[in-house]
Amino acid sequence: MLKRTLVANRGEIACRILRACKEAGIEGIAIHAANDAGTLFTELADLAIQLEGEDLRETYLNQKQIIDIAIANDCDSIHPGFGFLSERADFAQAVMDAGLIWVGPSPEAITKMGDKMTARITMKAAGVPVIPGVEVDGGLEEVLAVAPSVGYPLLLKATAGGGGKGMRAVHDEADLESEAKAAMREALNAFGDDRVYVERLLTGSRHIEIQILADKFGRTIHLGERECSVQRRHQKVFEESPSVALDAELREAMGEAACAAAAAVDYEGAGTVEFLVTPKGEFFFLEMNTRIQVEHPVTEMVTGVDLVREQLRIAGGKPMSCGSLSMRGHAIEVRLYAEDPSNNFLPAIGQLKRFVAPTGPGVRLDTGVREGDAVTPNYDPMLAKLIVWAPSREEALQRMGRALDEFVVLGCTTNLRFLRELCDHPDVVDGWTTTDMIERLWPDGWNPNIEPLIDDAGLLIAAACQSSNHGRTISTGSGFSQTPSPFFTINRRLP
Amino acid sequence: MEFKTAGNRVEIEPQRDGSTFVHKGMTLHMGDELWLEISGRKHKATATKVGDVWWVHILGHTLQFEMVEPGATGADNDSGLTAPMPGKILDVLVSEGQSVSSGDALMIMEAMKMEHKIVSGQDGVIESIFFNTGDQVEQGTVLLSIK
Numbered sequence: 001m002l003k004r005t006l007v008a009n010r011g012e013i014a015c016r017i018l019r020a021c022k023e024a025g026i027e028g029i030a031i032h033a034a035n036d037a038g039t040l041f042t043e044l045a046d047l048a049i050q051l052e053g054e055d056l057r058e059t060y061l062n063q064k065q066i067i068d069i070a071i072a073n074d075c076d077s078i079h080p081g082f083g084f085l086s087e088r089a090d091f092a093q094a095v096m097d098a099g100l101i102w103v104g105p106s107p108e109a110i111t112k113m114g115d116k117m118t119a120r121i122t123m124k125a126a127g128v129p130v131i132p133g134v135e136v137d138g139g140l141e142e143v144l145a146v147a148p149s150v151g152y153p154l155l156l157k158a159t160a161g162g163g164g165k166g167m168r169a170v171h172d173e174a175d176l177e178s179e180a181k182a183a184m185r186e187a188l189n190a191f192g193d194d195r196v197y198v199e200r201l202l203t204g205s206r207h208i209e210i211q212i213l214a215d216k217f218g219r220t221i222h223l224g225e226r227e228c229s230v231q232r233r234h235q236k237v238f239e240e241s242p243s244v245a246l247d248a249e250l251r252e253a254m255g256e257a258a259c260a261a262a263a264a265v266d267y268e269g270a271g272t273v274e275f276l277v278t279p280k281g282e283f284f285f286l287e288m289n290t291r292i293q294v295e296h297p298v299t300e301m302v303t304g305v306d307l308v309r310e311q312l313r314i315a316g317g318k319p320m321s322c323g324s325l326s327m328r329g330h331a332i333e334v335r336l337y338a339e340d341p342s343n344n345f346l347p348a349i350g351q352l353k354r355f356v357a358p359t360g361p362g363v364r365l366d367t368g369v370r371e372g373d374a375v376t377p378n379y380d381p382m383l384a385k386l387i388v389w390a391p392s393r394e395e396a397l398q399r400m401g402r403a404l405d406e407f408v409v410l411g412c413t414t415n416l417r418f419l420r421e422l423c424d425h426p427d428v429v430d431g432w433t434t435t436d437m438i439e440r441l442w443p444d445g446w447n448p449n450i451e452p453l454i455d456d457a458g459l460l461i462a463a464a465c466q467s468s469n470h471g472r473t474i475s476t477g478s479g480f481s482q483t484p485s486p487f488f489t490i491n492r493r494l495p
Numbered sequence: 496m497e498f499k500t501a502g503n504r505v506e507i508e509p510q511r512d513g514s515t516f517v518h519k520g521m522t523l524h525m526g527d528e529l530w531l532e533i534s535g536r537k538h539k540a541t542a543t544k545v546g547d548v549w550w551v552h553i554l555g556h557t558l559q560f561e562m563v564e565p566g567a568t569g570a571d572n573d574s575g576l577t578a579p580m581p582g583k584i585l586d587v588l589v590s591e592g593q594s595v596s597s598g599d600a601l602m603i604m605e606a607m608k609m610e611h612k613i614v615s616g617q618d619g620v621i622e623s624i625f626f627n628t629g630d631q632v633e634q635g636t637v638l639l640s641i642k
Binding site for chain 1: 509555
């Protein structure tokens with residue numbers, strides 16, 4: 001059983017983990033950079049400690065400083081969240097060498113899955129199908145040399161990659177060299193490793209992943225799938241479970257392959273095995289994410305399992321608590337990004353002057369921001385994840401549409417409207433979601449579909465607000481709120 | 496009253512009656528809360544001003560209306576290309592005096608750990624380049640100019 005866990009992360013996922021710690025009776029310690037002082041996750045922690053240093057390398061990526069803080073504050077464990085140090089085997093090893101519990105799989109498992117080439121080779125050996133392609137050991141010349149044998153369209157991927165960084169689709173040989181250079185440069189900047197490899201781009205495929213849990217008692221289970229096909233710039237924006245593309249038979253086959261993949265590296269904790277599923281129903285191993293994933297709430301909603309609690313339980317040496325599982329209803333998650341979808345999804349910054357989240361039945365919001373917070377270019381532009389659950393897919397889409405209509409974010413450009421239009425798009429309604437759908441549906445970029453009535457309404461509101469100086473003075477309504485009235489006091493005591 | 500929205504200039508003179516404003520058959524009731532009435536149905540609106548821009552949320556849409564000061568000229572001169580985000584210049588793909596076409600990539604910059612292409616919005620000749628590879632730039636900085 002863990003007693004005191006340091007959360008080596010920030011923002012939304014730090015909030016998620018710190019809340020789980022509180023519920024599990026574990027003390028949660030937050031670490032934060034100076035520019036994160038006073039943000040939501042630091043308030044949810046039992047203790048928040050400011051990191052020294054300026055940039056990421058000196059703060060959230062500073063292994064030594066983080067471990068020193070954990071030891072100095074009597075922590076017994078470190079939860080890495082996702083991103084940052086979560087898939088760094090050397091960090092996992094250093095945490096364990098310091099006598100702390102690492103909430104995650106072994107450094108060996110992270111290494112085997114973290115290097116995409118090694119992962120491919122390991123999976124091939126375990127009998128898990130992989131995408132046709134060539135593993136190259138880096139170097140621009142070698143990439144150029146093997147590309148013809150893979151054929152076009154092809155995909156260049158950073159060997160050390162993830163999150164769409166260092167990934168480039170090449171449809172034409174003429175673009176290969178410039179795209180390969182860009183992929184290598186981006187990979188070097190993001191991961192400190194410019195190796196890329198080449199694989200066949202499977203157009204019209206779906207991105208479907210299987211959540212797994214494995215404990216120290218030899219039990220490895222899968223918790224069904226998440227379909228995450230709707231992506232922009234290889235980053236997911238819309239995730240759901242179950243997938244319309246899987247029947248019970250395919251789900252079981254993919255679940256078994258995912259468990260085999262986990263077993264091949266003696267996996268422990270929560271992990272995700274990602275697959276591409278072709279229109280013909282073949283599936284290929286993409287990669288395994290050896291950490292909790294952004295879209296984990298979707299699985300939590302349909303299975304009823306608290307994945308972060310299970311992570312903490314398994315790391316504490318207990319068997320996982322879930323028995324035999326069944327999937328119930330339908331869950332959808334959308335990612336609210338500070339970005340401009342009508343300008344190639346360019347990240348945006350600003351102050352969240354208004355941030356009013358939707359509520360109501362079946363609605364869950366995982367966020368690390370509040371009204372008034374500034375969105376800065378220092379960190380990832382994801383502001384929140386909005387998750388809904390409903391008995392059926394149709395009702396889940398309707399609920400998501402309703403919730404997105406209620407969501408007010410003013411002061412920083414977001415992709416809210418893009419997400420809202422997705423919920424009504426015939427391809428999404430029909431379940432025809434593929435990884436290339438955003439480029440397929442909006443080859444020249446997306447622009448909001450605004451009826452003239454909406455423009456006129458907005459203009460009226462802006463003009464009226466300007467004329468009345470709306471919001472400039474805090475209106476108290478009447479004298480009562482300034483001078484406490486005895487009636488108000490009496491009212492408060494009534495049920 | 497004049498606003499700029501989505502690149503267009505629009506004028507409006509709503510009819511005002513106390514705290515009620517009317518425009519094209521819609522009625523807005525102003526108070527601590529904003530209620531818009533269209534064809535007998537009411538819809539809650541939210542609005543806040545950031546700088547010169549009114550941000551408005553209505554019927555699931557988020558719109559921006561920038562106040563245009565009376566007397567400002569209608570011509571927008573956008574031939575300078577500005578950094579959309581604070582970040583670092585990774586590569587300069589053109590040189591001064593070079594002819595470019597609309598859609599050509601001019602610079603590559605890194606912001607929020609992602610690469611972004613700065614693309615020409617017009618045909619023309621590169622007049623000046625103000626930054627080199629490796630330079631840090633602030634949001635809104637003019638990166639280069641095109642004649």
